[in-house]
Amino acid sequence: MNDAPQIGADLSDDARYATQSASVAARLVELCAEGKGSDSCSLVLFDQIPFIFYMKDLDGRFVLANRRALEMIGVEREADLYGKRADAFFSGETLDRLMRVESEILAGNAVSLDTEIEKPMSTDGAGWMLLVHSPLRDANGSIIGVVSFGRDITVRKRAEFMRKGHAALLEQIARGLPLATILDGLVRLVEAQLTDIRASILLYDEETGRLRHGGAPTLPAEYTALIDGVQAGNNVGSCGTAAWLRKPVIVSDTLTDRRWADFALIAKRFGLRSCWSTPIIDGPGTLYGTFALYSGTVREPSELELEITAMATDLAAIAIARARTEERVRHLANHDALTGLPNRRYFLESFADTIDAAGETGRHLVIAYFDLDGFKQINDTLGHGVGDNVLREIATRLKQSVRGSDLAVRLGGDEFAVVMPCEAVEEAQLLERLHQLEDTFALPIRCGERTVACSGSMGVAVFPRDGDTPDALLAKADAGMYDAKKKRARRHKGEVIRPF
Structure with missing residues (x-):
């Protein structure tokens, strides 16, 4: 029989082992009771057993143990074990389980009982053993102790x-x-x-x-x-x-x-x-x-x-x-595949939270809504590949021009938006930032051997002045953007629609 079953072994092996161990224990006890051989010979015999083996007296003290039992308990010599009880080596639930089983055996309530317990000491992680306990009887059949056989089941456990x-x-x-x-x-x-x-x-x-x-x-x-x-x-x-x-x-x-x-x-x-x-x-x-x-x-x-x-x-x-x-x-799901910017879905979900946070802290929000002028003509005359390059370059410039606290998104098509939190709305500073964002659209864009001239129309809304919901603020900025488009695509910076 293997000392440790392989992973996935049938657990009924333990039941067979318990029955076999009880039979072996009974025969060894008979040999001891009959006086066959000296104590030293018995110890040699027990050491040859490929299992853990030990005996205890009525007081629960160890009186005999083979080499495997000593190794399991974690002592070098028999003298370190004999005369001591389980509480010198075990504790907690393991000790309680041992004491209950041995009490049942000493009371004559069972021919054999088996139990799985943790080893008290292990140099390589948690160790487990299966012990089968039987009554130790004298020549008259009276119970004088407990005899226990066991094997290492660490691999299985x-x-x-x-x-x-x-x-x-x-x-x-x-x-x-x-x-x-x-x-x-x-x-x-x-x-x-x-x-x-x-x-x-x-x-x-x-x-x-x-x-x-x-x-x-x-x-x-x-x-x-x-x-x-x-x-x-x-x-x-x-x-x-x-x-x-x-x-x-x-x-x-x-x-x-x-x-x-x-x-x-x-x-x-x-x-x-x-x-x-x-x-x-x-x-x-x-x-x-x-x-x-x-x-x-x-x-x-x-x-x-x-x-x-x-x-x-x-x-x-x-x-x-x-x-x-x-x-x-x-x-x-939340970003535009072409430009890598957050998309409309992410914008609408996060914008509401941004508005709520600004309302709680008393901060303002500036929403700039952009639309490229003449983008359809770029696609129609130069091709969609050039149009895609223009959108990617605009997105790259937006990422580079916004602050860490700002949110730049592509709403779809050639429409972009930037949300800018600020402590207070100061016209001069805001216009300077809006002009910088306009430059993002106005600078020529190199597409291979071509240079594409672009411009953008922009509308602006301010929270809380122009609304306190995403829909209201976007509607305000969108209306401003289309108003700007009516004043022609290419505008001077001084013609930016002021949000005041």
Whole structure:
């Protein structure tokens, strides 16, 4: 019989094991009671058993144990175990479960009982064992203690735990929960299986080449803030180097490894003595970020830690890819595909919130509504390709001319709008800004070997003077824009319709 069943093994194996163990225990007890062999011979015999084996007296004290039992409990010598009760090694729910089962056995209420408990000590994460308990009887049949057989079921329990965690995370991904929530959950799932380990996920920003914070719920917040935005590059810690090389980077000692030269003092400050980072990459080779394990001791990762890392990076890749896809979908839904500016839908949804915020703070809003003059003629004479280039160039100029607090949008066709918050409406300053925006449309636009002359008509509305709803303000600005068109497409700056 295998010591640890494979993932997906039939759980009825445990029932068969319990029955077989009870029979073996009964026969061993008979041999002891019959006096077959010395105590030393019995110990040698018990040590040959490929299972955990121990005996307790009526007071619950350990009186005999084989080598596997000592290893399971976490002691080196029999002397460290004999004469002690379970509470010297177990605690909490595990201790309560053991005590209940043994009490039932000592009371003669069962021929055998089995229980699954956590190991009291494990150097490689959480450990579990299945124990089968039977009454220990003397030659007269009186119960004089408990005999227990057991086997390590850590592989099975860990597989169960990881399957449940894996399924829960996939459900969160499918439900569209925030990426930060999913990544934090993944980190906690990993950490629950390992000892003295803290995990971190960093997200790769393609535009800047930097790694941004993704999930690290148990790392010190100060540390995560210090590494947030680290540049991917050679010899830039474990994560920066892993992202740069696109392959795992194992650093067993952060204080001496040259790749941590710029971060050694930070690592020492937070007790992070080793760090093993793996790039998060999907099938086509897209880099999404890095997954790192930190240990408080100088060492390399165990086989289990490497296995869990592989699982975690796969899950992280799925979650990040899904989040980025949803982000692209949202962006496409709210932005104009040709110019990249927010579209009418986004404008109408956000404009109402902007008006409400301005009303609460007493600020003003200036809405400038633009329409290109003669754009149909450009399309008809030069082609739609040139027309598209003109729209893209106008959008680029708008992005460059507006402030961070402004909102520039393409409403559709050749119509654009800019919303400008301000503390107070001062005519001179406002006219200067409007003239600058007019220049966005008036400057010639280079389209290949052609230079296209453009101009735009503009109408203006001011919140709260001209209305307090999006429809009212847009109607006012739209009317002003068409009024300007009537005064001819190309106007002098002094002919801008004043909003006062």
